[in-house]
Amino acid sequence: MKVFLLGGTDLSLAIANALAERGITLSGVVHLGKSFAISYNKSGVQNHRYADMASWCEANSVPHLQFDGSADIEAFARKTGGDFLLAAGWYHLVPAKLRDLFKKGAAGLHASLLPKLRGGAPLPWAILSGADKTGVSMFALNDEIDAGELYGQKEIVIGDRTTSTELVREVESASVALASECIAAVANGTMKTRPQSGSPSFCLQRVPDDGRVDWRQPASRIDRLVRAVARPYPGAFSEFEGRRLTIWNAEPFSGAPVHGMPGQIARLPDESDPIVVAGEGCIVVRSAEIDGQDAMPLLRKSSNKRFAPW
Numbered sequence: 001m002k003v004f005l006l007g008g009t010d011l012s013l014a015i016a017n018a019l020a021e022r023g024i025t026l027s028g029v030v031h032l033g034k035s036f037a038i039s040y041n042k043s044g045v046q047n048h049r050y051a052d053m054a055s056w057c058e059a060n061s062v063p064h065l066q067f068d069g070s071a072d073i074e075a076f077a078r079k080t081g082g083d084f085l086l087a088a089g090w091y092h093l094v095p096a097k098l099r100d101l102f103k104k105g106a107a108g109l110h111a112s113l114l115p116k117l118r119g120g121a122p123l124p125w126a127i128l129s130g131a132d133k134t135g136v137s138m139f140a141l142n143d144e145i146d147a148g149e150l151y152g153q154k155e156i157v158i159g160d161r162t163t164s165t166e167l168v169r170e171v172e173s174a175s176v177a178l179a180s181e182c183i184a185a186v187a188n189g190t191m192k193t194r195p196q197s198g199s200p201s202f203c204l205q206r207v208p209d210d211g212r213v214d215w216r217q218p219a220s221r222i223d224r225l226v227r228a229v230a231r232p233y234p235g236a237f238s239e240f241e242g243r244r245l246t247i248w249n250a251e252p253f254s255g256a257p258v259h260g261m262p263g264q265i266a267r268l269p270d271e272s273d274p275i276v277v278a279g280e281g282c283i284v285v286r287s288a289e290i291d292g293q294d295a296m297p298l299l300r301k302s303s304n305k306r307f308a309p310w
Contacts, residue, residue: 001025001187004082004102006073008032009049009089010232011109011172016056018176024183028080029057029064030073037069038091040205049089049168049232067092074098084186086179087141091120094141104186106141109179111171113153114139115196118146120205123167126158127228133157134167136174138182140193147200149193151182161251163230208234214310215262219252219281226250226283238263239308245295249287258282263307265299274299276307 003024005016008031019026031053035044057064065076074097077085085106087094099106112122114137126134135155140148154174156167185191211229213222213236226236226247235246253275258266260277267274273296276283288295 002027002082004085005029006087007089010051012089013051014172015088026062027082030067077101108141109175110137110146115200117203119203123164124228125203128224136171138178154178163227165230211236213238216279219278219283222283223252245290247288250283250285253282253284263309265302265305267303
């Protein structure tokens with residue numbers, strides 16, 4: 001069976017490698033660039049999980065096309081052929097006229113346990129919402145967003161300190177296993193899809209500015225934000241002395257009470273890292289950058305100074 005792949009992220013690259021290792025031919029790949037236009041932002045969005053699919057295709061003699069919003073994917077698919085379409089690391093709806101070209105179907109991978117968290121940025125939203133589990137779903141593409149019948153799912157536990165960095169790796173591994181299993185079943189004719197069950201929830205796309213820390217929020221919510229937008233995402237940030245400071249690692253402070261204003265920095269005798277007052281509780285900053293450099297030495301010398309509170 002020949003698979004036609006849509007995608008332009010680290011997940012897309014992992015799927016392409018896995019299928020090639022299993023002897024499954026890729027008839028063609030349509031990939032995205034480092035930025036691309038999309039319906040909700042015509043000026044373009046950054047592909048924070050970009051992978052160089054063009055180089056991989058060249059090295060593996062796979063026909064490929066970079067999608068810039070106007071490229072004719074349907075014509076490319078007719079030319080390259082294929083039995084089954086898989087969208088993995090793809091951000092656009094796949095129209096029926098394209099789906100209908102593939103006699104064995106068209107499916108997508110989504111990083112949630114559908115019907116939960118249909119839509120954009122499901123991994124950050126899983127952490128932000130306080131979920132204790134998420135997963136990956138392979139589902140039939142249709143005219144709705146993430147609403148088609150399920151080929152299969154794999155569950156992933158979200159711990160108290162889980163970050164998006166960790167979830168991305170776990171979802172990639174689960175996605176490779178799930179896609180390999182399901183495509184094998186499609187190829188040998190044993191795949192049986194099932195309807196999604198339960199009440200759906202929905203999540204909207206995020207932009208880098210959504211990572212701004214509001215120090216008036218409780219420490220628990222700030223902690224979730226830092227973990228949710230950790231690498232490969234742009235990171236949580238705040239303004240410090242007129243410059244943007246990105247916080248990559250932090251945690252709620254469980255020591256002695258600290259009285260101060262939201263965003264105010266404290267240094268305590270028994271804690272080597274800076275503590276920042278929140279609307280409720282405090283946050284210990286463990287790793288931060290400013291202008292691409294380590295900001296921790298600066299913060300450790302900034303007792304009583306303040307972040308912009310929001």
